[in-house]
Amino acid sequence: MSKFVRTFLNSFKEYIVLILLLILSLLIITLNENHKVKNVRLFSLGIFASFNKIILDFGNYFEDTEYVESLLKNNAQLMLQVNELRDYAYEFDEIKNQIEYKDKSNFELISAQIVSRLVSKISGYFIISKGSADSIEIGLPVITDKGLVGIITDVSQNYSTVRTLENSLFKVAVRDQRSNVDGILNWDGKDLLIKNVPTTEDIDVGDRVIISELSTIIPPAIPVGIISSKESTISGILSNIKVKPFADISKIKNVLILKKSEDLQLDSLITKTIGVLK
Amino acid sequence: MPILIFFPIVILQFIFIPMIAIGSIVPNLIIILLVYYTLSYGQLLGTILGAFYGFIFDIISGGILGSAMFSITIAGFAAGYFYNENKIEFNIKTMFFILIVFISSSVNSFFYLLLTSSEIKLTTSYLVFESGILPGIYTSAISIPFVIYNKNKK
Numbered sequence: 001m002s003k004f005v006r007t008f009l010n011s012f013k014e015y016i017v018l019i020l021l022l023i024l025s026l027l028i029i030t031l032n033e034n035h036k037v038k039n040v041r042l043f044s045l046g047i048f049a050s051f052n053k054i055i056l057d058f059g060n061y062f063e064d065t066e067y068v069e070s071l072l073k074n075n076a077q078l079m080l081q082v083n084e085l086r087d088y089a090y091e092f093d094e095i096k097n098q099i100e101y102k103d104k105s106n107f108e109l110i111s112a113q114i115v116s117r118l119v120s121k122i123s124g125y126f127i128i129s130k131g132s133a134d135s136i137e138i139g140l141p142v143i144t145d146k147g148l149v150g151i152i153t154d155v156s157q158n159y160s161t162v163r164t165l166e167n168s169l170f171k172v173a174v175r176d177q178r179s180n181v182d183g184i185l186n187w188d189g190k191d192l193l194i195k196n197v198p199t200t201e202d203i204d205v206g207d208r209v210i211i212s213e214l215s216t217i218i219p220p221a222i223p224v225g226i227i228s229s230k231e232s233t234i235s236g237i238l239s240n241i242k243v244k245p246f247a248d249i250s251k252i253k254n255v256l257i258l259k260k261s262e263d264l265q266l267d268s269l270i271t272k273t274i275g276v277l278k
Numbered sequence: 279m280p281i282l283i284f285f286p287i288v289i290l291q292f293i294f295i296p297m298i299a300i301g302s303i304v305p306n307l308i309i310i311l312l313v314y315y316t317l318s319y320g321q322l323l324g325t326i327l328g329a330f331y332g333f334i335f336d337i338i339s340g341g342i343l344g345s346a347m348f349s350i351t352i353a354g355f356a357a358g359y360f361y362n363e364n365k366i367e368f369n370i371k372t373m374f375f376i377l378i379v380f381i382s383s384s385v386n387s388f389f390y391l392l393l394t395s396s397e398i399k400l401t402t403s404y405l406v407f408e409s410g411i412l413p414g415i416y417t418s419a420i421s422i423p424f425v426i427y428n429k430n431k432k
Contacts, residue, residue: 014321014358021329021351028333028344029393041337048338052293116292116338124302125340127292154340161340166302168394189391250299 042156049127049159052115069111069254075145076256080107083210083223087177108259109143110134114252115159124164124187126150128255131158139217141258147223147246148172148211149255164249165192165224174224174243175212176203182212185224185243192225194241199232209243219258280315280327287311288335303412305420308335309383312350313357314424317369317378321358328354342394349389353382371429379421384414 009016031037112130130136132155142149142162150164151172163170166187174185174194179202183194197203204227211222225245232239291307298305308331316324331354332347339346360369360378369375388410 014325014355017322018325018351018355021325022348025329025332025344025347025351028336028347029342030344032343037343041343044337045340048288052289055289055293116289117296127340250296250301 038154042154045127045154045161046131046156046159049115049129049156052127053113053129056113056115065113072145072254073109073111073256076109076143077107079145079147079223080143080221080258083177084221086208087210087221110136110257110259112160112255112257114255124150124166124170124249125153126162126164126255128160128162128257129158130257131156131160133157135259136160136257141211141218141222142255143222143258144247144252144255146248147225148218149247149249149252151217152257162255165245165247166249172218172224173212173214174209175214176227177208177210179203179207182214183241185209192243192245194243196233196238197241199237199239203227203230203239203241205230222258280311280323281330284308284311284331284334288338292339300416303416305417306383306386306413307420308350309353309386309417310379310421310424312354313375313379313382313421314370316354316357317361317375318366320361320363321355324354324358324361325351326354328352345390345393348393349386352389353386356385357382371425373425375425375428376418376421380414380418383417384410387413 028037110130112128112134114126115129116127117125126142126149128142136152136155138152138155140152142151148165150162150167150170152160153163154161165185168187168189171184171186173182175182181197181201181203183197185192185194187193194209207227209224209227211218211224223246225243227241228244229242230239231242287307295304295307312324312328312331315327328351329347332350333344335346335350336343357378360374362369369378388406391410
């Protein structure tokens with residue numbers, strides 16, 4: 001019997017090892033949300049990102065990074081203000097709000113460098129050079145001077161992980177800035193899509209898409225992209241809307257993290273409440 | 279040695295390789311390294327090394343933990359089918375290496391996408407061609423200098 005087992009193990013050892021390792025990796029996939037696993041991961045991510053940062057800093061030695069960062073911040077603030085003004089322009093009836101806007105529009109931005117990036121068709125992730133020590137929190141939106149890039153998903157002391165728009169797990173409530181039609185935007189591996197929008201809704205190619213007030217995670221009115229095409233489904237009742245993002249995710253080197261203002265913290269309270277109810 | 283050399287390669291993969299990405303098609307240096315060691319030391323080592331490389335890749339990439347471990351393990355196992363202790367030199371120093379890199383890389387990209395795309399519906403042609411074969415072609419093209427270097431090495 002033992003001879004048989006030995007012969008069997010010898011003949012099929014590669015297959016046995018393969019099956020065991022595959023089972024192990026599937027088990028690890030199920031442990032993704034475990035706190036201990038997350039802590040180990042953040043620790044390793046911090047060490048790896050530090051190495052990357054040193055290499056990147058060496059490459060950027062002759063670049064005036066502070067000046068570039070301040071310009072980026074200014075551009076992003078202007079972009080957010082322009083977007084809000086554009087939003088107000090669509091609301092002629094509530095023209096008084098435009099006066100109140102001046103007091104409200106103070107966006108606190110934290111600049112960060114992309115230390116490393118995972119590019120794949122489905123999973124877009126960045127690691128950026130700011131963490132909890134710079135008051136970065138999970139759920140904060142990441143932007144450039146063009147528009148939304150993604151959202152913070154993990155935070156270690158000095159580094160954070162960003163889930164980009166080009167990630168199938170990223171879903172966000174958006175709206176057509178002109179017609180106020182809401183929808184859910186997500187990445188299908190090729191394009192950013194707002195799926196199953198009734199064909200009767202007033203949506204045109206060229207309309208700007210921004211974060212909706214319905215979003216419980218990202219503050220509203222951050223520009224996302226522009227509608228590039230509209231395709232009807234087979235039934236003809238619904239259509240899929242293709243959105244071209246303003247920010248070119250594959251080329252950006254620096255990003256800005258938008259800190260939530262007091263009134264926007266309502267969103268996080270809603271998220272927490274939903275969590276407690278679950 | 280296979281473990282020590284992995285770390286500089288993974289840094290290259292995350293910092294410099296995205297700069298030469300064509301859309302979202304990225305060559306995978308880790309697969310080239312894995313194929314090299316698998317063809318040199320056999321299928322068993324290739325499978326175990328694939329799991330190790332995948333696990334570390336998952337930890338430092340910020341992606342779904344276990345997904346790259348799964349796909350790179352299968353890629354290492356697939357490359358191991360071409361291991362022949364009498365033909366190690368031939369396998370590593372000829373264009374045959376590029377073919378094996380292409381197969382392993384396509385297998386890796388296919389399974390990686392399959393595991394990480396639970397949220398979206400993908401067509402078979404998309405999975406096989408765009409997410410399997412295209413990254414495979416790009417990775418095998420990047421492995422050509424590696425073969426030339428090996429060929430010129432005594």
